Amino acid sequence: MKITMKRLIRDEKGAALILALILLLIGGLISAALLNHMGSGILAGEVYERRTAELYAADAGIEDAIWRLPSLGLCLYQSTNYTITDINDKTVQVFVEFPEPGIYKVTSIAITDGNGDGGIAAIDSSTAIEAYVSSLSMNFSALLDHAIVSDDSITIRPGSEVYGDVWLPDKENLLNQGYIDGAVKDSNNMAITWPTYEQLSPYYYDDVEGTYDPGPSIDIEYTETLGPCDREGSLTVDNTGDPDTLVLEGTVYVQSDLTFEEPGGASNYTIDLNGQTIFVEGDIFFAPKHVALTGSGCIIAVGDINFQPIMASDPNDFVLVMSLEGTVWFKPSGDFTGCVAGNVEVTLQPGNTINWISPEGKGLNFPGADGGEEPPSIDVMSIESWEIIQQ
Numbered sequence: 001m002k003i004t005m006k007r008l009i010r011d012e013k014g015a016a017l018i019l020a021l022i023l024l025l026i027g028g029l030i031s032a033a034l035l036n037h038m039g040s041g042i043l044a045g046e047v048y049e050r051r052t053a054e055l056y057a058a059d060a061g062i063e064d065a066i067w068r069l070p071s072l073g074l075c076l077y078q079s080t081n082y083t084i085t086d087i088n089d090k091t092v093q094v095f096v097e098f099p100e101p102g103i104y105k106v107t108s109i110a111i112t113d114g115n116g117d118g119g120i121a122a123i124d125s126s127t128a129i130e131a132y133v134s135s136l137s138m139n140f141s142a143l144l145d146h147a148i149v150s151d152d153s154i155t156i157r158p159g160s161e162v163y164g165d166v167w168l169p170d171k172e173n174l175l176n177q178g179y180i181d182g183a184v185k186d187s188n189n190m191a192i193t194w195p196t197y198e199q200l201s202p203y204y205y206d207d208v209e210g211t212y213d214p215g216p217s218i219d220i221e222y223t224e225t226l227g228p229c230d231r232e233g234s235l236t237v238d239n240t241g242d243p244d245t246l247v248l249e250g251t252v253y254v255q256s257d258l259t260f261e262e263p264g265g266a267s268n269y270t271i272d273l274n275g276q277t278i279f280v281e282g283d284i285f286f287a288p289k290h291v292a293l294t295g296s297g298c299i300i301a302v303g304d305i306n307f308q309p310i311m312a313s314d315p316n317d318f319v320l321v322m323s324l325e326g327t328v329w330f331k332p333s334g335d336f337t338g339c340v341a342g343n344v345e346v347t348l349q350p351g352n353t354i355n356w357i358s359p360e361g362k363g364l365n366f367p368g369a370d371g372g373e374e375p376p377s378i379d380v381m382s383i384e385s386w387e388i389i390q391q
Contacts, residue, residue, distance in 0.1 A: 053088040054110040054127035061092040061108030074098040104133045128389040135381045141368035142192050147356035149341040151194045160348040164356025204279040207251035220246040227252045239269035248276035257282035260291045273297025277365040296362045318362040
């Protein structure tokens with residue numbers, strides 16, 4: 001038995017060598033192809049990485065151009081270009097054209113310098129993105145060309161006088177029991193684009209972002225100036241001392257209601273708009289016959305406005321009183337110069353007078369207020385098309 005086992009073992013000597021030789025032969029046959037495949041994979045990976053970096057760099061150029069559009073100030077058919085260096089180690093060339101109203105063509109080209117990058121894929125290449133961007137420009141100057149504007153209805157009570165044009169969508173929604181020395185227009189005569197909260201809120205919030213919060217109440221016996229400021233809640237203005245004036249020195253943004261109270265003391269007080277804007281996300285209330293208003297400026301509320309101040313402005317000052325989504329109840333003491341606008345309704349109480357003058361040159365902080373002397377600010381932009389071109 002032992003002899004038989006030894007003979008079998010002896011007969012298998014050299015079998016492992018044959019197996020090893022076979023494996024070496026197979027490995028030799030496939031190693032060259034495998035190494036070549038690995039080299040191609042490394043090259044493809046480097047090219048893919050480079051192309052991805054170019055794509056992100058070109059896309060960054062598009063985003064940068066969209067961010068710059070408001071400040072470029074291009075007129076129709078004008079174009080410009082600029083270069084951005086070192087985005088993902090690429091040079092980005094940006095071209096901006098203004099081929100038609102409301103449409104911008106933006107081309108961003110990210111370039112790879114093969115000699116500078118080195119590596120296996122050390123060749124020149126570029127990735128371009130061509131985008132068409134639509135823009136909505138805020139210019140509401142047509143609204144300021146009227147003494148009264150409403151996006152719904154207007155009521156003029158007996159004894160009230162309006163010296164200037166009046167606009168509303170349908171003349172049938174005008175109840176006139178007073179006197180109008182001007183044209184009554186509706187949508188058949190001209191179109192007026194009504195501002196929205198989504199447009200004006202960021203427009204004015206840019207003025208106050210990062211500024212201080214004046215707190216829930218202001219006593220102008222101790223406060224002489226206000227703004228630019230951002231009030232997170234409601235704001236109440238009062239006076240407990242001698243006659244005094246609160247001068248606005250920047251935009252006043254109130255995220256709830258604004259109330260000008262009857263003075264806590266025996267004296268009235270004055271609000272000097274000083275060419276600034278009050279923007280309120282809620283309602284505005286002026287205590288009657290106790291709060292005087294002077295200077296040019298804008299008083300804008302998203303909600304309702306109860307407007308009953310003493311008009312102490314110079315006849316050459318221009319005041320805009322506007323409710324974006326509510327009504328304006330209008331009964332000031334004294335003649336008013338400017339424009340009164342209400343989304344739902346404007347109601348002139350008996351015995352009021354509105355005089356319209358041109359707002360140009362008054363320095364109003366309102367889109368298009370100075371007659372379009374500068375390009376209107378761009379409010380909303382959206383990418384209409386986006387095409388990638390690789391070379």
